[in-house]
Amino acid sequence: xxxxEAGAVNKDYWxxxxxxxxxxxxxxxxxxxxxxxxxxxxVAWVVIRPFLTMVVFTVIFGSLANMxxxxxPYAFVVFAGVLPWYVFASTLSVSSDCLLANTGMLTKVYxxxxxxxxxxxxxxxxxxxxxxxxxxxxxxxxxxxxxxxIIFFPFFILxxxxxxxxxxxxxxxxxxxxxxxxxxxxxxxxxxxxLSPVGYLNQIVPRKWEIIYSxxxxxxxxxxxxxxxxxxxxxxxxPGVYLAVxxxxxxxxxxxxxxxxxxxxxxxxx
Amino acid sequence: MSYAIKIENLSKKYIxxxxxxxxxxxxxxxxxxxxxGTKISSAVLNKKVDPFEVTLEEFWALKDISLEIQKGAKLGxxxxxxxxxSTLLKILSHITEPTHGKISINGSISxxxxxxxxxxxxxxxxxxxxxxxxxxxxxxxxxxxxFDEIVDFxxxxxxxxxxxxxxxxxxxxxxxxxxxxxxxxxxLILDEVLSVGDVLFQKKSLKKMESISxxxxxxxxxxxxxxxxxxxxxxxxxxxxxxxxxxTTDINHAIEVYTGEPYAPAVTA
Numbered sequence: 066x067x068x069x070e071a072g073a074v075n076k077d078y079w080x081x082x083x084x085x086x087x088x089x090x091x092x093x094x095x096x097x098x099x100x101x102x103x104x105x106x107x108v109a110w111v112v113i114r115p116f117l118t119m120v121v122f123t124v125i126f127g128s129l130a131n132m133x134x135x136x137x138p139y140a141f142v143v144f145a146g147v148l149p150w151y152v153f154a155s156t157l158s159v160s161s162d163c164l165l166a167n168t169g170m171l172t173k174v175y176x177x178x179x180x181x182x183x184x185x186x187x188x189x190x191x192x193x194x195x196x197x198x199x200x201x202x203x204x205x206x207x208x209x210x211x212x213x214x215i216i217f218f219p220f221f222i223l224x225x226x227x228x229x230x231x232x233x234x235x236x237x238x239x240x241x242x243x244x245x246x247x248x249x250x251x252x253x254x255x256x257x258x259x260l261s262p263v264g265y266l267n268q269i270v271p272r273k274w275e276i277i278y279s280x281x282x283x284x285x286x287x288x289x290x291x292x293x294x295x296x297x298x299x300x301x302x303x304p305g306v307y308l309a310v311x312x313x314x315x316x317x318x319x320x321x322x323x324x325x326x327x328x329x330x331x332x333x334x335x
Numbered sequence: 336m337s338y339a340i341k342i343e344n345l346s347k348k349y350i351x352x353x354x355x356x357x358x359x360x361x362x363x364x365x366x367x368x369x370x371x372g373t374k375i376s377s378a379v380l381n382k383k384v385d386p387f388e389v390t391l392e393e394f395w396a397l398k399d400i401s402l403e404i405q406k407g408a409k410l411g412x413x414x415x416x417x418x419x420x421s422t423l424l425k426i427l428s429h430i431t432e433p434t435h436g437k438i439s440i441n442g443s444i445s446x447x448x449x450x451x452x453x454x455x456x457x458x459x460x461x462x463x464x465x466x467x468x469x470x471x472x473x474x475x476x477x478x479x480x481x482f483d484e485i486v487d488f489x490x491x492x493x494x495x496x497x498x499x500x501x502x503x504x505x506x507x508x509x510x511x512x513x514x515x516x517x518x519x520x521x522x523l524i525l526d527e528v529l530s531v532g533d534v535l536f537q538k539k540s541l542k543k544m545e546s547i548s549x550x551x552x553x554x555x556x557x558x559x560x561x562x563x564x565x566x567x568x569x570x571x572x573x574x575x576x577x578x579x580x581x582x583t584t585d586i587n588h589a590i591e592v593y594t595g596e597p598y599a600p601a602v603t604a
Contacts, residue, residue, distance in 0.1 A: 069438040091469040099457045173452045175429035329432045
């Protein structure tokens, strides 16, 4: 027996979401197939974009600005920053658009709408794993031997995802009513790549500013991710890492809450 | 509990904004700026109200509908454009929330408000069958089992691995309808979807629907063509401006109320 009523919060929401997990699989599959079907380079695009970003940043920050890399190859330092950044950036930009991009489905079929951000999460993890192979190759090339700390790298990638999904869901919800956020996100990402320690180590930030710098969770996340790959050289700034974890998880929970609160009205307001 | 769907005092209100067209943040800010501005200026200068002010108007798409649909019934919903048919189906489909009232649904429910929801032009027919099936709530194993039947019904075996963007619009809707017609819910909600494809395909579709409902499914059905309702339904309601003006099992009478003229069934070959 199913009851439809005004303001009735769907009690079985999470159960329904689990029931529709096959839809999640097919939507993720659709996104992956479509993206690579008509492009000449195909799957390689996942690697090409971070790779070229890495090359440009290595030249600018490493060769021209000659910034400190604590003895690590500069290309490796940058690439270890670019990977979590791309997880964050692509997740945020796609998820902030996930409702507008699926308007057709939103007004014609019901399923728990959290399937959209969940799909984006899965696709971004596939992308990440492909480019992670490249950093493994890079570590082999530069003879950087990983230690046991490498088991923690998924944790930091998940944090980057959580932060991006949380912000993305808030933006997607607001986008349904106010299209302004479509314009705002690319701008945030453009600025964010310089404000986050992507092209440099966050150790170059003066000590007294470090905690303020760490209000951007991507600082702690990238720092932590580099630490898992090269723990002998990179020491984590723990307060920053804790702050990043706290902010990311809060953002995710807040995002889910806002998304869910507005979910029943998406079809009416979009 | 012999009913499949019980609707009690169902109402749905929409708020229409006058003055703000797209509802952007800019317009919201402008609105408050103006509101604040006019408050001061009208107090000081005793000016008239700003003609561009955003005003809100309530619109009741559905008003106080009560209805019981028995298990196995085929309910035809008739009404002119804007009578509230689609709103009713959207509420039943869980897409939008009612403002007041309550609906109790007894059994699994599938709704088909559009054929081919979520079809992606870049994907092959085969991929789209699976995707669309999943969107409509079918299990993967179920789609696999019925796959041949679906393709067979759509009459496009030859092109099943061609991207859907290369399909003619007729092929597109045939494939989409085939997927949908292989749903097996207890309750099926249909909005104007039987009028796809050519005449022969439409006949085939209707036959398929009949065989589904013979299996005991309850069907709620919106169609502008009265003949399909006449052939298929055993209960009908007529909506007018959000109110239910008739609920009857006499389909001919319902069609007369809806069209406003005596009903003479079209001669079919």
